[in-house]
Structure formats: C-alpha cells, structure tokens
Amino acid sequence: MYRRDRARLPAAERRRQIVEVTTHLIAERGFWGLSMQDVADGCGLTVPGLLHHVGSKDGLLLAVLDHRDEEDIRSVNEQAPASLRETCVALVRRNAAQPEIVRLFAVLEAESLTPDHPAHAYFNERQQRTVEMLAELAVDAQDPAALARQVVALMDGLQLQWLRYPETIDLVAEWELASAALFTP
Structure with missing residues (x-):
C-alpha cells in the first residue's frame, strides 16, 4: 500500500529518523517487543519501505x-x-x-x-x-x-x-x- 501522507526524505535523513524511532521503541519495549510495523508506522513508511533502508530487524538493531x-x-x-x-x-x-x-x-x-x-x-x-x-x-x-x-x-x-x-x-x-x-x- 502506498502512503501519500509520508514525507520524502533523503536517504541519510530517513535512516536517522528510523534509528531515532527504533531507539525509542527498544528503550520502551526491548528488542523482542519491537515490531517492524511499529517502526514503519513511526516513520510514516510501509514495512517494505523500512526494510529497504535496514535490510532486516537484526540490521535495524545493529544500526541503532x-x-x-x-x-x-x-x-x-x-x-x-x-x-x-x-x-x-x-x-x-x-x-x-x-x-x-x-x-x-x-x-x-x-x-x-x-x-x-x-x-x-x-x-x-x-x-x-x-x-x-x-x-x-x-x-x-x-x-x-x-x-x-x-x-x-x-x-x-x-x-x-x-x-x-x-x-x-x-x-x-x-x-x-x-x-x-x-x-x-
């Protein structure tokens, strides 16, 4: 599903946003309580869009x-x-x-x-x-x-x-x- 409400950000800025949202969610819930959907929603992305930037949930964790x-x-x-x-x-x-x-x-x-x-x-x-x-x-x-x-x-x-x-x-x-x-x- 394409989201028209998401802002187009340069890749580096989007990655920084993803790291910030993920940091907050992991601090709140731990890694096992983290969902890719919650990170994607927090960034205004789809899960496939999020995966485009980080590759996997493990990749997301290591980026943070x-x-x-x-x-x-x-x-x-x-x-x-x-x-x-x-x-x-x-x-x-x-x-x-x-x-x-x-x-x-x-x-x-x-x-x-x-x-x-x-x-x-x-x-x-x-x-x-x-x-x-x-x-x-x-x-x-x-x-x-x-x-x-x-x-x-x-x-x-x-x-x-x-x-x-x-x-x-x-x-x-x-x-x-x-x-x-x-x-x-």
Missing part, C-alpha cells in the same frame, strides 16, 4: 547500536579527556543527559546475554573494546584490566540504580562519590 556508539565516541573525544578518571566523568555526564539511551543499552545488554540474541556478539565485542580502551588509560594501575572491569561494573550498576530511581539518584553525584574510592591511590 552502531549509531549510538559513534555518537558517544564523538562526544567524549570532543571533550578530550586526558586520563581514565576524566574519561569516566565525561561518559557519566553524557549518560546522565540521555536516560532513554542508557535504558536502551541496559535492556539490550541484559537481553543479549542469551547466545541466540542478534546483539549477543555485538555486546561481547563492545565489552572487550571498552575494557581495553579503559585499561589503556589506566597507566598507573597495578592491574589496568582489572581496574577497567571494575569501572565498567560500577558504571553499569550505578546506571541501573539511577534508571530505577531517577527522582532520588543523581548519577553524576553517585559516580563522583563511588569513583573517589575506586581511584584512590
């Missing part, structure tokens, strides 16, 4: 994840942090400003623990890259990889608490308190 990683890396790099501690503060501040994205990643990371999830390999590789990147910044640590894993665990745990109790938990303040102990020489 890749886009968010690119945005996060760009944002943190713009702040030019010089140390592990500064990098972590930049990440926590960025995450505090985008609860929907943090929720999206928390939901997907938990769902992807099962090997049959389409993002299982993505999150395994992302975890390894994150630990390696943070370990490279932990130049003064006795065991940089262990410190990097602890940083990730602390960030993830605090983010879950913040998402559950946003009205009473200040993510940045909680990070500053907890990281003071973590980074004490």
Whole structure:
C-alpha cells in the first residue's frame, strides 16, 4: 500500500529518523517487543519501505547500536579527556543527559546475554573494546584490566540504580562519590 501522507526524505535523513524511532521503541519495549510495523508506522513508511533502508530487524538493531556508539565516541573525544578518571566523568555526564539511551543499552545488554540474541556478539565485542580502551588509560594501575572491569561494573550498576530511581539518584553525584574510592591511590 502506498502512503501519500509520508514525507520524502533523503536517504541519510530517513535512516536517522528510523534509528531515532527504533531507539525509542527498544528503550520502551526491548528488542523482542519491537515490531517492524511499529517502526514503519513511526516513520510514516510501509514495512517494505523500512526494510529497504535496514535490510532486516537484526540490521535495524545493529544500526541503532552502531549509531549510538559513534555518537558517544564523538562526544567524549570532543571533550578530550586526558586520563581514565576524566574519561569516566565525561561518559557519566553524557549518560546522565540521555536516560532513554542508557535504558536502551541496559535492556539490550541484559537481553543479549542469551547466545541466540542478534546483539549477543555485538555486546561481547563492545565489552572487550571498552575494557581495553579503559585499561589503556589506566597507566598507573597495578592491574589496568582489572581496574577497567571494575569501572565498567560500577558504571553499569550505578546506571541501573539511577534508571530505577531517577527522582532520588543523581548519577553524576553517585559516580563522583563511588569513583573517589575506586581511584584512590
């Protein structure tokens, strides 16, 4: 069925719209609760029109994840942090400003623990890259990889608490308190 009410957008802009709509829907429902019809409706497309841009539901998921990683890396790099501690503060501040994205990643990371999830390999590789990147910044640590894993665990745990109790938990303040102990020489 052809929809006359949909706006014609350049391919890059349409893809950005698809990623934004999908991001919102996954954060709200999880990947398994996501329907291609809901994404298509949110973008004013038909399902075949949506598939033209993303290929499949798995392709849609990976497009969302890749886009968010690119945005996060760009944002943190713009702040030019010089140390592990500064990098972590930049990440926590960025995450505090985008609860929907943090929720999206928390939901997907938990769902992807099962090997049959389409993002299982993505999150395994992302975890390894994150630990390696943070370990490279932990130049003064006795065991940089262990410190990097602890940083990730602390960030993830605090983010879950913040998402559950946003009205009473200040993510940045909680990070500053907890990281003071973590980074004490």
